Amino acid sequence: MSSAVVFGAGGGIGRALTEALAASGRFDRIHAGARRLPGDLPAGVEPFAFDLGDEASIAEVAHSIGGQVELVLIASGVLQDASHAITPEKSFRAIDAEAMAQVLAINTVGPALIAKHFLPLLPRDRRAVFAALSARVGSIGDNRLGGWHSYRASKAALNMLIVNFAIELKRSHPHTIVAALHPGTVDTELSLPFQRGVAPDRLFTPATAAGHLLTVIDALAPADSGGLFAWDGTRLPS
Numbered sequence: 293m294s295s296a297v298v299f300g301a302g303g304g305i306g307r308a309l310t311e312a313l314a315a316s317g318r319f320d321r322i323h324a325g326a327r328r329l330p331g332d333l334p335a336g337v338e339p340f341a342f343d344l345g346d347e348a349s350i351a352e353v354a355h356s357i358g359g360q361v362e363l364v365l366i367a368s369g370v371l372q373d374a375s376h377a378i379t380p381e382k383s384f385r386a387i388d389a390e391a392m393a394q395v396l397a398i399n400t401v402g403p404a405l406i407a408k409h410f411l412p413l414l415p416r417d418r419r420a421v422f423a424a425l426s427a428r429v430g431s432i433g434d435n436r437l438g439g440w441h442s443y444r445a446s447k448a449a450l451n452m453l454i455v456n457f458a459i460e461l462k463r464s465h466p467h468t469i470v471a472a473l474h475p476g477t478v479d480t481e482l483s484l485p486f487q488r489g490v491a492p493d494r495l496f497t498p499a500t501a502a503g504h505l506l507t508v509i510d511a512l513a514p515a516d517s518g519g520l521f522a523w524d525g526t527r528l529p530s
């Protein structure tokens with residue numbers, strides 16, 4: 293039995309990843325998690341509810357899956373959320389402690405908690421992948437524009453955790469790949485306010501983005517573990 297788990301399956305990219313995995317027929321079991329369970333998941337996909345702010349909900353999913361998991365995909369994240377006064381800051385003057393803490397909680401601490409409960413479920417004797425959707429703007433080495441302080445910092449910290457987890461698993465899980473992925477600009481709710489100026493051929497549909505990401509994941513080798521990879525397979529500086 294091979295299993296895949298998608299966190300954030302109610303989001304634009306997460307949902308497309310879930311559909312692509314289901315269509316591929318490569319996994320015996322696909323578990324798809326969201327805060328609000330989507331009612332129309334592909335047939336056979338097993339839904340679960342979780343909230344990144346509730347560690348017990350993540351532990352509960354790991355416990356209920358029970359067996360080993362060959363693929364963990366984290367497709368959750370936040371860039372702006374009017375209900376929590378989260379807006380990408382253009383200047384340090386706009387930094388708000390609560391909003392910043394919330395972005396870090398969702399983009400950094402949440403994935404770390406998923407790692408805490410799901411890295412132990414990865415098999416030691418065969419290939420497994422733990423991948424989180426990050427963003428190119430979280431690359432410290434690639435930062436030329438600045439701004440978006442909380443989002444960039446949260447993704448940079450996520451990229452660091454990915455490096456750390458790769459180092460920690462290297463001996464015990466020699467076939468495992470831990471990776472951060474940049475999906476490109478994808479036409480979802482998250483990017484909607486920021487799509488102006490994006491060339492049409494660089495604004496991917498969620499389905500196209502999911503195809504890119506699964507192709508990148510397939511091509512990764514254990515030597516790539518810890519890296520940040522763009523949608524076209526290019527390795528970016530973390």
Ligand SMILES: NC(=O)c1ccc[n+]([C@@H]2O[C@H](COP(=O)([O-])OP(=O)(O)OC[C@H]3O[C@@H](n4cnc5c(N)ncnc54)[C@H](OP(=O)(O)O)[C@@H]3O)[C@@H](O)[C@H]2O)c1
Nearest residue numbers: 302303304305327343344368369425427477478480482483
């Ligand atoms: N779209 C892009 O152009 C783009 C570019 C670079 C990187 N990314 C990254 O790709 C990932 C997916 O983005 P997307 O475009 O698919 O965004 P999206 O459609 O807004 O989906 C984001 C998902 O995160 C979930 N989420 C937020 N807070 C959560 C919490 N506390 N607990 C559980 N789930 C939570 C949301 O759940 P609900 O549905 O319950 O709200 C939603 O399903 C994000 O990490 C984003 O940073 C996207």
